[in-house]
Amino acid sequence: MYRYDEFDLRFLDERVVQYRGQVARRLAGQLTEEEFRPLRLMNGLYLQLHAYMLRVSIPYGTLSSDQLRMLAHVARVYDKGYGHFTTRQNIQYNWIKLEETPDILADLAKVEMHGIQTSGNSFRNITTDPFAGVTADEIEDPRPWCEIIRQWSALHPEFSFLPRKFKIAVSAAQEHDRAAVKMHDLGLYLRRNAEGEVGFRVLIGGGLGRTPYLGLVLREFLPKRDLLAYLEAALRVYNQHGRRDNIFKARIKILVHALGIEKLRGEVEAEFAAMTTDKLELPEAAVYAIAKQFAPPPYADSSGDDALLERLTAAEKLFARWVRNNTHAHKAPGYAIVSISLKPPGRPPGDCSAGQMELIADLAEELSHAEIRVTHEQNLVLPHVRKRALHGLWLRLTEAGLGSANIGLASDIIACPGLDYCGLANARSIPIAQVLGERLAAREEAIGPLAIKISGCINACGHHHVGHIGILGLDKNGEEFYQITIGGSDDEHAAIGAIAGPAVAAKDVPGAVDRLIDTYLHLRRGEERFPETYRRLGMSPFKEALYAAG
């Protein structure tokens, strides 16, 4: 894991002092709310329906046990005893007092954490594959590049007041995309070119919200040494030409589609080519030093673990189910990547209590080299667990209400906070997720992989556009209605879902989802997943079923 050096530590201390002064000036009335707003947003502080919400950055979703313990401390001391993991691999707290935020940030700084740029019109948290560094299908660990971009993008003197937010994701997996790269303002895939050199394929203009687009290829191959200079060129074009007259048209995806990808590419390449002495040179030694910090931990010789695990799963059905759904192949023999579900059916997706965080921090220290990952599906991951430790781990997780064996299944639902918390929402998301989770849990094994995603408004924080089944909350004359989209996908086969038809009332959502799933089960061929069945057959059988008993 990356550890802060003297420069990083000093920077963070300076940031806390600066923010403390800004809050004091706001409380003294020297700053108007309009002037203060972007300052607090750049430190992760939003004003929501009932209280302030603080979003804490978890760069590329990687946490240490000590950091997770501090997140538990913040939940317990400054909030109501829990936190909510987000689709940007961050955590947010929903019941925060403005006066206490400088102290919270000072506490977080003790473990090298902060809320910098988790909001505001600048770079947001850099996200990546939660299995980075431990999956066998990647070309190299993408996290050093995430860290390099994270540092470069922190309080950038040119790009801190962009037309709108800017999200970057990096993935190095060659087959799977677990980072939703195509849904980002700028996406980077580490790839090898014909000469065998590793560099980046650069995508631009992806994003959800009210105008969903998948990213388009900006550059087929970008050498590593040019990464930051090229990002600077792309961001300069966006900063100068992105729309600022309408917040809903301000993301780079709108610029990409207004100019066309060819013209935009021309502009970016021209800017990049014009750089001479002003071209950013990333010292190779610095890249090397950062990469070294992500070296894999020493793995033990775990021969025999596979046979042991086989005996245990054969003996215990529930454990076998958890192993099947919640563990993934690790690149080291005898090890597993373990997903901890934060989706016990009936509970708000992504919520985690202080006690649960502390338990997971302890378990990570004992069993996973003190490392935890956050996924964009709002679950947690222990990335290095010996297979012989899985049974004990499962028992302890189960005891703490963290044993749900539903990763990737119907009750593993993504949902935004919705109208229960959010000032932008039109409808509630959490109660819909709770009802669906409880209802579908009993038959989710028979259904197989299914991604249900729920947003409480068109801003699409719950990623409904890319759900196999997407659910979007609307307000119809003061009543909560839900529009259903189907066929979306956020992986390597990314697709934007299609709207099935008129929205349905809240009480009709569970029945409607049941009928969609029944139709899929009836029509699917072999191992076909929901979006594949949809692509083969089109909308009509699903639409018919959806509105059949309406």
Add this chain to the structure above:
Amino acid sequence: MLLDKTGNAAADEWRHLADDEPTPESEAVSVSLKRWEKEHNALKGAGSRLGLRLPNTANPVALNGEVHRFALIALEFPRFNDGRAYSQARLLRSRLRYQGELRATGNVLRDQLLFMRRAGFDSFAVDGARALAEDWAKAFGEFDVFYQPSSDNRPWVMRQRFPTA
């Protein structure tokens, strides 16, 4: 009021001419881009020191060699959160090697001063009463760690870590 690059109060010797005002002989005057484009030849011949006011939609690279005629270029922040002038400043300083005074005008506030300084601005037209009451000069020293090379040529972290690499 005008602040210099360290945040101290500075005298403003410039007169900012409206497009229909006559050009005085001896004073330092600034003109709009529009007027510069229209009265190019006449202004070139004028003996006074010349400044240019660029709207934030203008591409400074289009001025090319001409930038060095100006002793002052003033860029505009119509609202503090409209960040286009930061890119103009970077291009003027780091691409075109502009050496004259680069002034931030418009909605210039304390918490953007350090970003502006780093982007290459070295003078700041601000609300004097507020700047004094809230000690805006302090904003320039809030950080001494920077993660990017920029137009103020201060060292950046990646280089500081490996000075000889």
